[in-house]
Amino acid sequence: xxxxxxxxxxxxxxxxxxxxxxxxxxxxxxxxxxxxxxxxxxxxxxxxxxxxxxxxxxxxxxxxxxxxxxxxxxxxxxxxxxxxxxxxxxxxxxxxxxxxxxxxxxxxxxxxxxxxxxxxxxxxxxxxxxxxxxxxxxxxxxxxxxxxxxxxxxxxxxxxxxxxxxxxxxxxxxxxxxxxxxxxxxxxxxxxxxxxxxxxxxxxxxxxxxxxxxxxxxxxxxxxxxxxxxxxxxxxxxxxxxxxxxxxxxxxxxxxxxxxxxxxxxxxxxxxxxxxxxxxxxxxxxxxxxxxxxxxxxxxxxxxxxxxxxxxxxxxxxxxxxxxxxxxxxxxxxxxxxxxxxxxxxxxxxxxxxxxxxxxxxxxxxxx
Amino acid sequence: xxxxxxxxxxxxxxxxxxxxxxxxxxxxxxxxxxxxxxxxxxxxxxxxxxxxxxxxxxxxxxxxxxxxxxxxxxxxxxxxxxxxxxxxxxxxxxxxxxxxxxxxxxxxxxxxxxxxxxxxxxxxxxxxxxxxxxxxxxxxxxxxxxxxxxxxxxxxxxxxxxxxxxxxxxxxxxxxxxxxxxxxxxx
Amino acid sequence: xxxxxxxxxxxxxxxxxxxxxxxxxxxxxxxxxxxxxxxxxxxxxxxxxxxxxxxxxxxxxxxxxxxxxxxxxxxxxxxxxxxxxxxxxxxxxxxxxxxxxxxxxxxxxxxxxxxxxxxxxxxxxxxxxxxxxxxxxxxxxxxxxxxxxxxxxxxxxxxxxxxxxxxxxxxxxxxxxxxxxxxxxxxxxxxxxxxxxxxxxxxxxxxxxxxxxxxxxxxxxxxxxxxxxxxxxxxxxxxxxxxxxxxxxxxxxxx
Numbered sequence: 001x002x003x004x005x006x007x008x009x010x011x012x013x014x015x016x017x018x019x020x021x022x023x024x025x026x027x028x029x030x031x032x033x034x035x036x037x038x039x040x041x042x043x044x045x046x047x048x049x050x051x052x053x054x055x056x057x058x059x060x061x062x063x064x065x066x067x068x069x070x071x072x073x074x075x076x077x078x079x080x081x082x083x084x085x086x087x088x089x090x091x092x093x094x095x096x097x098x099x100x101x102x103x104x105x106x107x108x109x110x111x112x113x114x115x116x117x118x119x120x121x122x123x124x125x126x127x128x129x130x131x132x133x134x135x136x137x138x139x140x141x142x143x144x145x146x147x148x149x150x151x152x153x154x155x156x157x158x159x160x161x162x163x164x165x166x167x168x169x170x171x172x173x174x175x176x177x178x179x180x181x182x183x184x185x186x187x188x189x190x191x192x193x194x195x196x197x198x199x200x201x202x203x204x205x206x207x208x209x210x211x212x213x214x215x216x217x218x219x220x221x222x223x224x225x226x227x228x229x230x231x232x233x234x235x236x237x238x239x240x241x242x243x244x245x246x247x248x249x250x251x252x253x254x255x256x257x258x259x260x261x262x263x264x265x266x267x268x269x270x271x272x273x274x275x276x277x278x279x280x281x282x283x284x285x286x287x288x289x290x291x292x293x294x295x296x297x298x299x300x301x302x303x304x305x306x307x308x309x310x311x312x313x314x315x316x317x318x319x320x321x322x323x324x325x326x327x328x329x330x331x332x333x334x335x336x337x338x339x340x341x342x343x344x345x346x347x348x349x350x351x352x353x354x355x356x357x358x359x360x361x362x363x364x365x366x367x368x
Numbered sequence: 369x370x371x372x373x374x375x376x377x378x379x380x381x382x383x384x385x386x387x388x389x390x391x392x393x394x395x396x397x398x399x400x401x402x403x404x405x406x407x408x409x410x411x412x413x414x415x416x417x418x419x420x421x422x423x424x425x426x427x428x429x430x431x432x433x434x435x436x437x438x439x440x441x442x443x444x445x446x447x448x449x450x451x452x453x454x455x456x457x458x459x460x461x462x463x464x465x466x467x468x469x470x471x472x473x474x475x476x477x478x479x480x481x482x483x484x485x486x487x488x489x490x491x492x493x494x495x496x497x498x499x500x501x502x503x504x505x506x507x508x509x510x511x512x513x514x515x516x517x518x519x520x521x522x523x524x525x526x527x528x529x530x531x532x533x534x535x536x537x538x539x540x541x542x543x544x545x546x547x548x549x550x551x552x553x554x555x
Numbered sequence: 556x557x558x559x560x561x562x563x564x565x566x567x568x569x570x571x572x573x574x575x576x577x578x579x580x581x582x583x584x585x586x587x588x589x590x591x592x593x594x595x596x597x598x599x600x601x602x603x604x605x606x607x608x609x610x611x612x613x614x615x616x617x618x619x620x621x622x623x624x625x626x627x628x629x630x631x632x633x634x635x636x637x638x639x640x641x642x643x644x645x646x647x648x649x650x651x652x653x654x655x656x657x658x659x660x661x662x663x664x665x666x667x668x669x670x671x672x673x674x675x676x677x678x679x680x681x682x683x684x685x686x687x688x689x690x691x692x693x694x695x696x697x698x699x700x701x702x703x704x705x706x707x708x709x710x711x712x713x714x715x716x717x718x719x720x721x722x723x724x725x726x727x728x729x730x731x732x733x734x735x736x737x738x739x740x741x742x743x744x745x746x747x748x749x750x751x752x753x754x755x756x757x758x759x760x761x762x763x764x765x766x767x768x769x770x771x772x773x774x775x776x777x778x779x780x781x782x783x784x785x786x787x788x789x790x791x792x793x794x795x796x797x798x799x800x801x802x803x804x805x806x807x808x809x810x
Contacts (some may be wrong), residue, residue, distance in 0.1 A: 004519070006401065017501050024644050030409060052643045057669035064633035064666070068640030069629040072607065076640065088810075094630050117407075155409035166390035176679065177404035178430050179388065181395050193645065205625035207604045207648060215619045217610070217628035264431075 003184045009149040010035035010176040011081070013105060013169075014182070016150035018045045022103075023074040023186035024052040026065035028084060031117040032173040033107035036079045036120065048325065049190050051157020059084040059170055063091030070100040071216040073155055073196040073204030079105035079346060081173075082123050083114060085131075092166055093132030097218025099162035099203075103153065104138075105169040110341040119173035119264060124318035127170050128292045135230045137237045138168040139244070140291040143261040144251070146180035152198070154185070156274040159244060163236050164203070170291060172314065174264040235265065237292075246289035247298055255284025257357055258302055259349070260323050262288045263311040267339070269312045271346035276353065291319070297325035304330060308357035313337040332360065369424050371509050372386050372432055372472035376417035377441025385522065386439075387501065389417035391392030392518030393510040394422035402430040415444050421508060439503055441482070443467060460545070471550060475504055478506050479548040485540055501541020512538065570595045572603060574623045581688075583783025585773030588616060588740040589682055590621055592750035593653070606649040607641050609634045610664075613655035614688040615792055632663020635670030638677045649760050651678035657687045660696040660722040667726065674731025674765035681723065681770045685794060686778035696720040699797055704778070713742065719797060723770045727804040733758050734767040735804040737793070741787045742776065764785040764807075772798050 005016065010140045017025060021180040025045075027037040037055060041258035044053035052069075056062035062078045069076035080088060085106045094101050106127065110120035125131075127140050139153045139159050150170060156167040191199070197206050205214045207233050220226035248266075250256070250304055261269040276283040286302065290294050303309070311320035327333060336352035338344045373390070377383045394401040404419040408528065419435075421427050438449045438544050441462040444470065453459050455474045462481035463469070480502035486495040504510065510518075519531055572594035597606050603624055611616040619626035629637040629673035634652035642650040659667050670677065685691040686704055694704040694711060697719050711719070727735040734756060735766040738749035743809050749771055756767030773796050776786035787803045802810050 004395070005397055006388070006403070013791070052640075054422070054639070054643065057665050060633065061636040061639075061666050061669065062628055065638035065640035068609070068627060068631075068637030069628070069644045070638070072641055072645060074640075090630055093634070103614060174404065174431065175409070177407045179401075180427075180430070181401055194494060204626045205607050206645070207606060208623070208625045209558045209604050213619075213623050214625045215628070217619065218614060219628060247576070268429040268431055271432075274428060284781065317525060331556075343431050346429050347433050 002186050005182055005184060006179050008035055008177060008179050009143070009145060009146045009171060010107065011039045012146045012150040012182045013153055013171075014039040015043070015184055016153040017077060017353050018049055018051055019185050019187050020044060020154040021049065021075065021190040022051055022153070022157070023190055024054070024065075024076040026056050026069075026076065026078050027064040027264055028056050028059045028062050028080065029079045029150055030054065030059075030084045032109060032119075032176050033079050033105070034080045035176070036105070042101045047188070051190065054103065059087040060091065064086040064153060065287075067091055067095055067098070067100060067106075070095065071205050073096070073190075073200035073206060075104065077103040077153075079107065081107045081109045082111050082120070085123065085126065087343040089126075089132035092138070093134050093136060094134035095166040095219050096132070096138070097229075099135060099164040099233075101157070101164050101168065101214065102166045103156040103160055103169065104166060105171065106171065108172040110339060116341035117163075117173065119314060119343060120174055120339065120341060121263060121265060121314035121315070121337070122318070122339065123170065124291065124313065127168055127323070128294070129259055137235055137292050138166055138236060139163070139240055139293075140168045140170050141246075142170045142289060142291055143175055144263050144266045145175070146182045149175060150182050159240075163240065165236060170263065172264050176282050210299060223236045241293040244290065245293040245295060246293040248287040249298070250285040250287065252284035252286060254282050255302075255305065256282040256307055257284070257353060258306040258309045259285045259290070259312055259353065260268060260281060260299070260319070261285065262319070263346070265312045267312055268344060268346055272349040272353070275346055275350050277346050281358070294322050294326065296326040297332060299323060300328065300330075303327040303330040307361050309333045310349075310353050310357055311335045312344070314343065315339060332357065369509070370427075371422045371437065371507065372435045373420045373434045373439065374417060374432075374449055374452065375413065375420065375438045375439040375441075376445030379414060381416070381441050382493070383416045384418050384440065386496040386500050387420040387536040388522050389515065389518050390420050390422070390510070393514045394522045396514035396517040396521075397510060399424060400427050401509040402427045404430040407544060417445065435554075437503065437507060439498065439499060444491070446470065448450035458506060460499070460506060462499065469550075470548070473550060477550070478502065478540060478545050480545045481542070486537070487538065489537060491533065494534060497534045497537035498541040501546035503541075504538065505542040505545050559676070562663050572598045572623045574621055576620045578621060578731045579617055580614065581777045583774065585684070585740045585771065585787065586682060588746050588775065589680065589771050590618065590748070592740065592746055593651070593680060593753055594622055594624070596750060596754045600754070600757055602649050602757070605647065606651070607645070609641070609650070609652040611652065611658040612689075613658045613726075615653055615682065616654060616689065632661070633666050634658065635663065635666040635675070635677070635679065636756040639670050639675045641671070642675050642677050644705050645675070645782045648676070649757055650676075651680060651757070653680045654682070655688070656683045656685065656695045656697040660720050664722070667722065668729070669781075671726040671732045671766045671768065672729045674733075676755070676760055676763050676765055678760055679767065679768045680753065682773050683770055683798065684775040684778070685719070686775045687770045688775050692778040692780075696722070697798070699793055707801075715763060721798070723768065723798075724802060726766070726768055727809060728780060732766045732768060732804060733764040734808050736802045737770040737798060737800050739772045739790070739791050739800055741790065745800075770798070772800065773787040
């Protein structure tokens with residue numbers, strides 16, 4: 001039965017994982033995402049659905065457990081927060097290289113180093129520019145509400161299995177720790193072993209039958225084979241860009257200025273849009289829901305309409321580089337964001353928009 | 369209707385659970401709600417606060433700078449959040465332990481002796497419900513029956529026998545909240 | 556063609572679970588025999604459909620080229636974590652890791668200890684040749700005192716490099732570990748014994764007994780810079796002295 005609940009983002013994600021019929025979760029505690037494994041352990045998913053939940057000895061072990069389960073066609077996931085994701089990067093690169101479907105959740109906190117446990121979006125580069133070694137990308141979903149924390153689990157697995165590729169849910173401490181009402185979906189059955197063998201028998205290592213043996217590896221010692229592999233991966237990413245880009249436009253139709261923001265920043269910036277419009281400034285918000293693929297064309301199109309773009313991120317300026325690349329210098333692009341776990345207020349963002357974009361735009365006009 | 373509230377005090381005063389009950393009450397009357405806490409070690413014995421929003425429409429930012437109502441339960445929070453109340457907004461506080469009382473004249477200020485009333489009722493744990501009662505008297509944004517439903521949802525069943533006590537505490541708060549008059553400054 | 560090559564004259568053939576791919580191991584290396592006896596056990600038990608192997612990083616990274624079974628290749632040292640997840644999500648399967656000393660006893664120590672401590676229902680086959688073979692003869696955690704390697708060119712100095720790690724004895728002390736034995740494969744006699752131990756290990760999986768851990772002390776003639784015969788003699792004299800062969804833990808009880 002679907003169910004309406006008041007839940008933390010982290011808890012909603014965990015509950016949604018059980019309901020989505022996920023086979024296994026492997027994790028290691030770290031603030032601010034420990035509620036995920038705490039919730040799962042409390043809920044006894046092994047009794048509810050037969051889902052395996054295991055607290056690993058480290059983030060490294062956890063991601064490699066995900067790799068193991070994924071190599072056999074099981075739906076496996078892990079979650080962590082920034083320093084823990086850094087530890088998982090080797091495993092994530094292997095997942096990409098071995099073309100394994102898996103879901104990784106990052107409830108981001110501020111860094112670098114041990115950093116702070118407060119919310120941040122400073123892992124944008126790590127998430128969309130590879131992070132681990134080698135030519136690979138992650139499909140990255142950025143939830144902006146507790147509802148999306150729940151919904152994106154199943155969405156992420158759908159993409160992961162569509163492409164046989166790891167998918168990252170990039171959340172942060174704000175979305176993970178806040179409570180909102182969430183509509184939880186009906187319980188889905190986990191796939192039976194027989195169904196897995198039938199459906200993924202052409203690649204998964206489930207035991208060799210009368211077919212050729214299946215091998216899961218990311219090792220290609222011959223350069224030509226390695227290059228062919230990389231080309232295959234790039235083709236996948238191109239297909240993701242063509243078929244599975246997601247974004248949301250808010251008040252963009254008549255906008256003179258544009259804010260680009262994802263996740264928690266998009267929520268806060270939405271209030272900025274309201275405040276700006278109360279003052280008579282027509283501001284729109286483009287929220288990338290997927291950070292890779294990135295809404296490049298949409299930004300380019302909007303750059304013909306707006307006079308300036310502010311990239312709002314809880315970091316020192318990361319996504320702004322992709323925004324600049326997308327709009328090809330057609331309009332001024334500036335960054336605004338707080339760091340260190342400080343969350344920018346809607347008012348601060350509006351001030352930044354007025355200071356960095358609107359004022360400069362007027363100055364430019366005066367020069368002419 | 370949108371109501372943006374900050375509840376701030378010490379960890380252990382029931383700040384977060386009060387916010388949660390309020391949020392659940394909003395759900396009971398089909399509203400959108402958000403509950404955004406301060407989290408982490410600062411909560412252990414230090415200050416704790418939570419931003420609660422109830423709205424008939426989709427909620428944009430769950431994190432705010434200014435609020436319709438501030439419910440303030442210790443001096444640190446008074447120092448931090450008195451200025452965060454929107455002009456014309458409401459500040460409710462428990463004077464227990466407050467040395468610097470609020471001074472703003474462009475907002476409505478109410479006082480409720482939550483600490484005292486809770487100990488008079490013989491249970492310090494219902495402190496936050498007394499405060500909630502005070503707030504609901506001043507701003508009846510949720511119906512009492514929905515608060516009771518919200519309580520049922522947020523308390524595990526083994527504590528449901530405590531619901532009548534909580535209801536009494538809310539009623540007590542409703543009856544005992546009083547407007548606070550700012551004394552003229554002595555020059 | 557020689558007349559003698561007729562099927563009725565055949566007295567030995569490799570198990571059909573070894574592929575025809577030429578082994579990438581150096582002539583004289585023990586890996587080929589260790590592979591072969593492992594595959595023989597799986598064939599003889601008739602469990603190929605239910606067996607999933609986990610390959611390491613190191614010389615045996617390409618084990619999946621030679622073993623004709625389903626295999627997942629793990630990141631360096633993480634094979635026990637990979638095997639943990641497979642065994643947990645497919646409890647009726649036989650899951651084994653095949654790892655070298657660098658993989659199992661250095662970079663993967665945490666994964667080894669914790670998979671063993673949780674008593675995962677898996678088989679760990681640990682090939683210990685006291686050196687990093689794949690990367691060209693660097694010092695391993697099991698390199699003996701005074702032994703020369705490219706990163707201990709003047710011999711392993713205990714003072715600065717620590718003692719050779721007896722990880723097998725270490726894991727034998729963990730309650731989750733049911734069976735631990737140390738064997739070798741340099742003679743037919745030794746290989747037969749090693750095979751028996753591997754068979755016992757897989758039987759333990761069938762009985763859901765937890766971790767079965769079989770160490771195979773092997774040579775690395777290339778890394779040790781000896782010819783194969785010399786390397787085996789050196790192994791018997793030096794490696795076996797520090798890593799004595801035999802059962803270490805049987806049926807959950809230390810010997």
